Amino acid sequence: MSGPGRLGDLLGIEHPIVQGPFGGGLSSVALTAAVSEGGGLGSYGAHILTPTAITELVTTLKAATSRPFAVNLWVPLEGERSALPDNAVLTAHVERLRPYYNKLGAAAPAYEEVEALPDFDDQIDALIAAAPPVISFVMGIPPRRVVDEARRKGIALIGTATTVEEAVALDDAGLDAIVASGSDAGGHRGAFLAPVRESLVGTFSLVPQIADAVTAPVIAAGGIADSRGIRAALTLGADAVQIGTAFLATRESGASDAHKRQLGTPSARTTVLTRLFSGRTARGIPNRFVRDMAAYEDAVPPYPIQNALMQPIRRAAAAQGRPEYVNLWAGQAAALAGDDLGAREYLAHLVKELPSQGVPLRSPRAVEEARVGECGHVPP
Numbered sequence: 299m300s301g302p303g304r305l306g307d308l309l310g311i312e313h314p315i316v317q318g319p320f321g322g323g324l325s326s327v328a329l330t331a332a333v334s335e336g337g338g339l340g341s342y343g344a345h346i347l348t349p350t351a352i353t354e355l356v357t358t359l360k361a362a363t364s365r366p367f368a369v370n371l372w373v374p375l376e377g378e379r380s381a382l383p384d385n386a387v388l389t390a391h392v393e394r395l396r397p398y399y400n401k402l403g404a405a406a407p408a409y410e411e412v413e414a415l416p417d418f419d420d421q422i423d424a425l426i427a428a429a430p431p432v433i434s435f436v437m438g439i440p441p442r443r444v445v446d447e448a449r450r451k452g453i454a455l456i457g458t459a460t461t462v463e464e465a466v467a468l469d470d471a472g473l474d475a476i477v478a479s480g481s482d483a484g485g486h487r488g489a490f491l492a493p494v495r496e497s498l499v500g501t502f503s504l505v506p507q508i509a510d511a512v513t514a515p516v517i518a519a520g521g522i523a524d525s526r527g528i529r530a531a532l533t534l535g536a537d538a539v540q541i542g543t544a545f546l547a548t549r550e551s552g553a554s555d556a557h558k559r560q561l562g563t564p565s566a567r568t569t570v571l572t573r574l575f576s577g578r579t580a581r582g583i584p585n586r587f588v589r590d591m592a593a594y595e596d597a598v599p600p601y602p603i604q605n606a607l608m609q610p611i612r613r614a615a616a617a618q619g620r621p622e623y624v625n626l627w628a629g630q631a632a633a634l635a636g637d638d639l640g641a642r643e644y645l646a647h648l649v650k651e652l653p654s655q656g657v658p659l660r661s662p663r664a665v666e667e668a669r670v671g672e673c674g675h676v677p678p
Contacts, residue, residue: 305515305537308474309432309454310366312337313649314532316477316517317641318542319343319370319434320485320552322576324627327355329550331362332641337649340365341434345372348416349424356428366431368456373438374418375490382603385409391599391607398587398623404610412606429453436479436488439471456517460489460497462507467491469512477540478508482521484543484569484629486580494571494579502534509535523634525651541648543628547635548644554616556624566632575612575625577604583632586622587611 305314317333319325319341330340342359344352352369359367382388392406399406422440425433426447433448434456448455449472457468458477465476479488480501489497501520509516518531519540531539546553547561560566560583570584574591578601582588598604608625615623636644 303515303537305475305517308515309339311339313645313652314528314536314538315339315645315648316368316519316538316540317341317545318483318485318519318540319368319436320542320546320627321345321370321372322625324546324552326550326552327358327362329545329548329552329641330359330367332548332550333545333645334363334365334367336642336645337365338645339368339432341368341370343370344421344425345370346416347421349420352421352424353428356425356430359430368432368434369425369430370434370436371418371421371425373435373440373490374415375437382409382412382414383599388412388599388603391603394594394597395607395611398611402611402614402618402620402623404614407606407610412603415602426451426453432456434458434477435473436486438490439468439473442471445472458488458519459508460487460504461491461499462504462511464489464491464497465508465512465516469514473514475515475517475537476508476512477517477519478505478536479540480504480518480520481581482630483519484546484581484632485627486576486578487571502530505531505536506534521629521631523629523631525648527631528648528652543632544635544644545641546627547637548639548641550641554619554624556616556619556621557626560621560626561628561632562635562637564633566628566635569628569630569632573598573604575605575608577601580625580627581629583626583628585624585626 315338317340321343325342330342333340388409422444429451432454436458454474456475457473458479459465459468460479468476481498482501487494501518505518515537517538517540518536522539522541523544528539547558566583569581571579571581572588573579573595574588577599611623612625
C-alpha cells in the first residue's frame, strides 16, 4: 500500500503503522528494527536509561536498521523528582510487600537502593546528540529548546495527548505529529494537563475531536490490534495508528513469557487501571496481586518509589513464570493479539488487509477549512 500521506512524508515510513514504545525493559532492538524494516515506525521506550545507555541504544538501532525509528522519553511530571520519603515511611511500604518478597524469594530493596530517575535534561541532551530519526514523548510537552534543537538537526518530534486540550498544547508547541492516546490503551496513562480520572476518553471518541482541533498529523492509539481498527481510525481522521499490545505479544518484544501467554486469551478481555505496580496509573490485565492489593490503590507511594519497590517482585515472578505477580500491561483489545507471531509477520498481515490506498478521510469541517485556505473565501 502507499505511504500514509503527510505522515509518510514526515517520517519516511511506508505504512500508517507505528509500534508503541514500551518502557521498563519491554522494548527490544529486535522488535524496533523489525517493524522499521517492515515499513512501519519501530519505537523503543528509553525513559529508564541513563544518558550513556541512550547513546549506545541509538548507535545499536542505527546499525540494526537503515529505516526510520523512534526513541521515546517520559517528560517528568511535577514532583516526580522530589526526595525519597524518610526511612520509617519507606519501611512501612516495604513491609506491606514483604509477603510477596518472601513468596518469590526476592530481596526487598534497601533504602539506599531506591534510586531516583535519570535526569530528563541529561537524557534528552544525549538523545538529541545521538540524533535518532524520530523522538517521541509521553506525559507532557518537551521544553522549547528541545523542539528548536530537534528541528535544527532534522529530528521529527511526536507528542502524546490523552485529551483535546493536551493535543492543542502539543500542536501549539510545534511538535510534528500527535498521538491521540485513548483510555483503551495499555500501559501507563500519559495525562498531564488534568488528573487521569478526568482524562479517560476512548480512542474512537478522542481521534476525530483531536483531528479537528490540530494541524499536525494525528496517530490513533488504544484498542487497535487488527486491520478493522486501523480502517476505523483512518476513517475518523487519523493519519496513522499506533499499536502497542499486539506488538508486545510478538516474539521479538521484551515482555516475559508469563506476560505474553496472557495476551490473546480470554483472560485478556478484562483490563483495569492500577497504581499498584509503579505508583502511576496504568492499564493491565488484573491478576492475583492486583486483586489482593486493591485496597491499597491510593496508599502506595508515587512513581518512581513504588516502581522501585516492586521491581524485585516483578523480575522474580517473570523469571519463575508466575503471571499472578507480573505487571501484565495490556490495552482493551488485548484478546485480539496474535499467537506467537514475529513482528514483521504481524505487520505484513496488517498491511495485507488494508485498502490499496492508505489515505485517511477528514471531517467535513476539516475539508471545508482546507477549501477556504485554498480558495481564500468561504465556499457557497
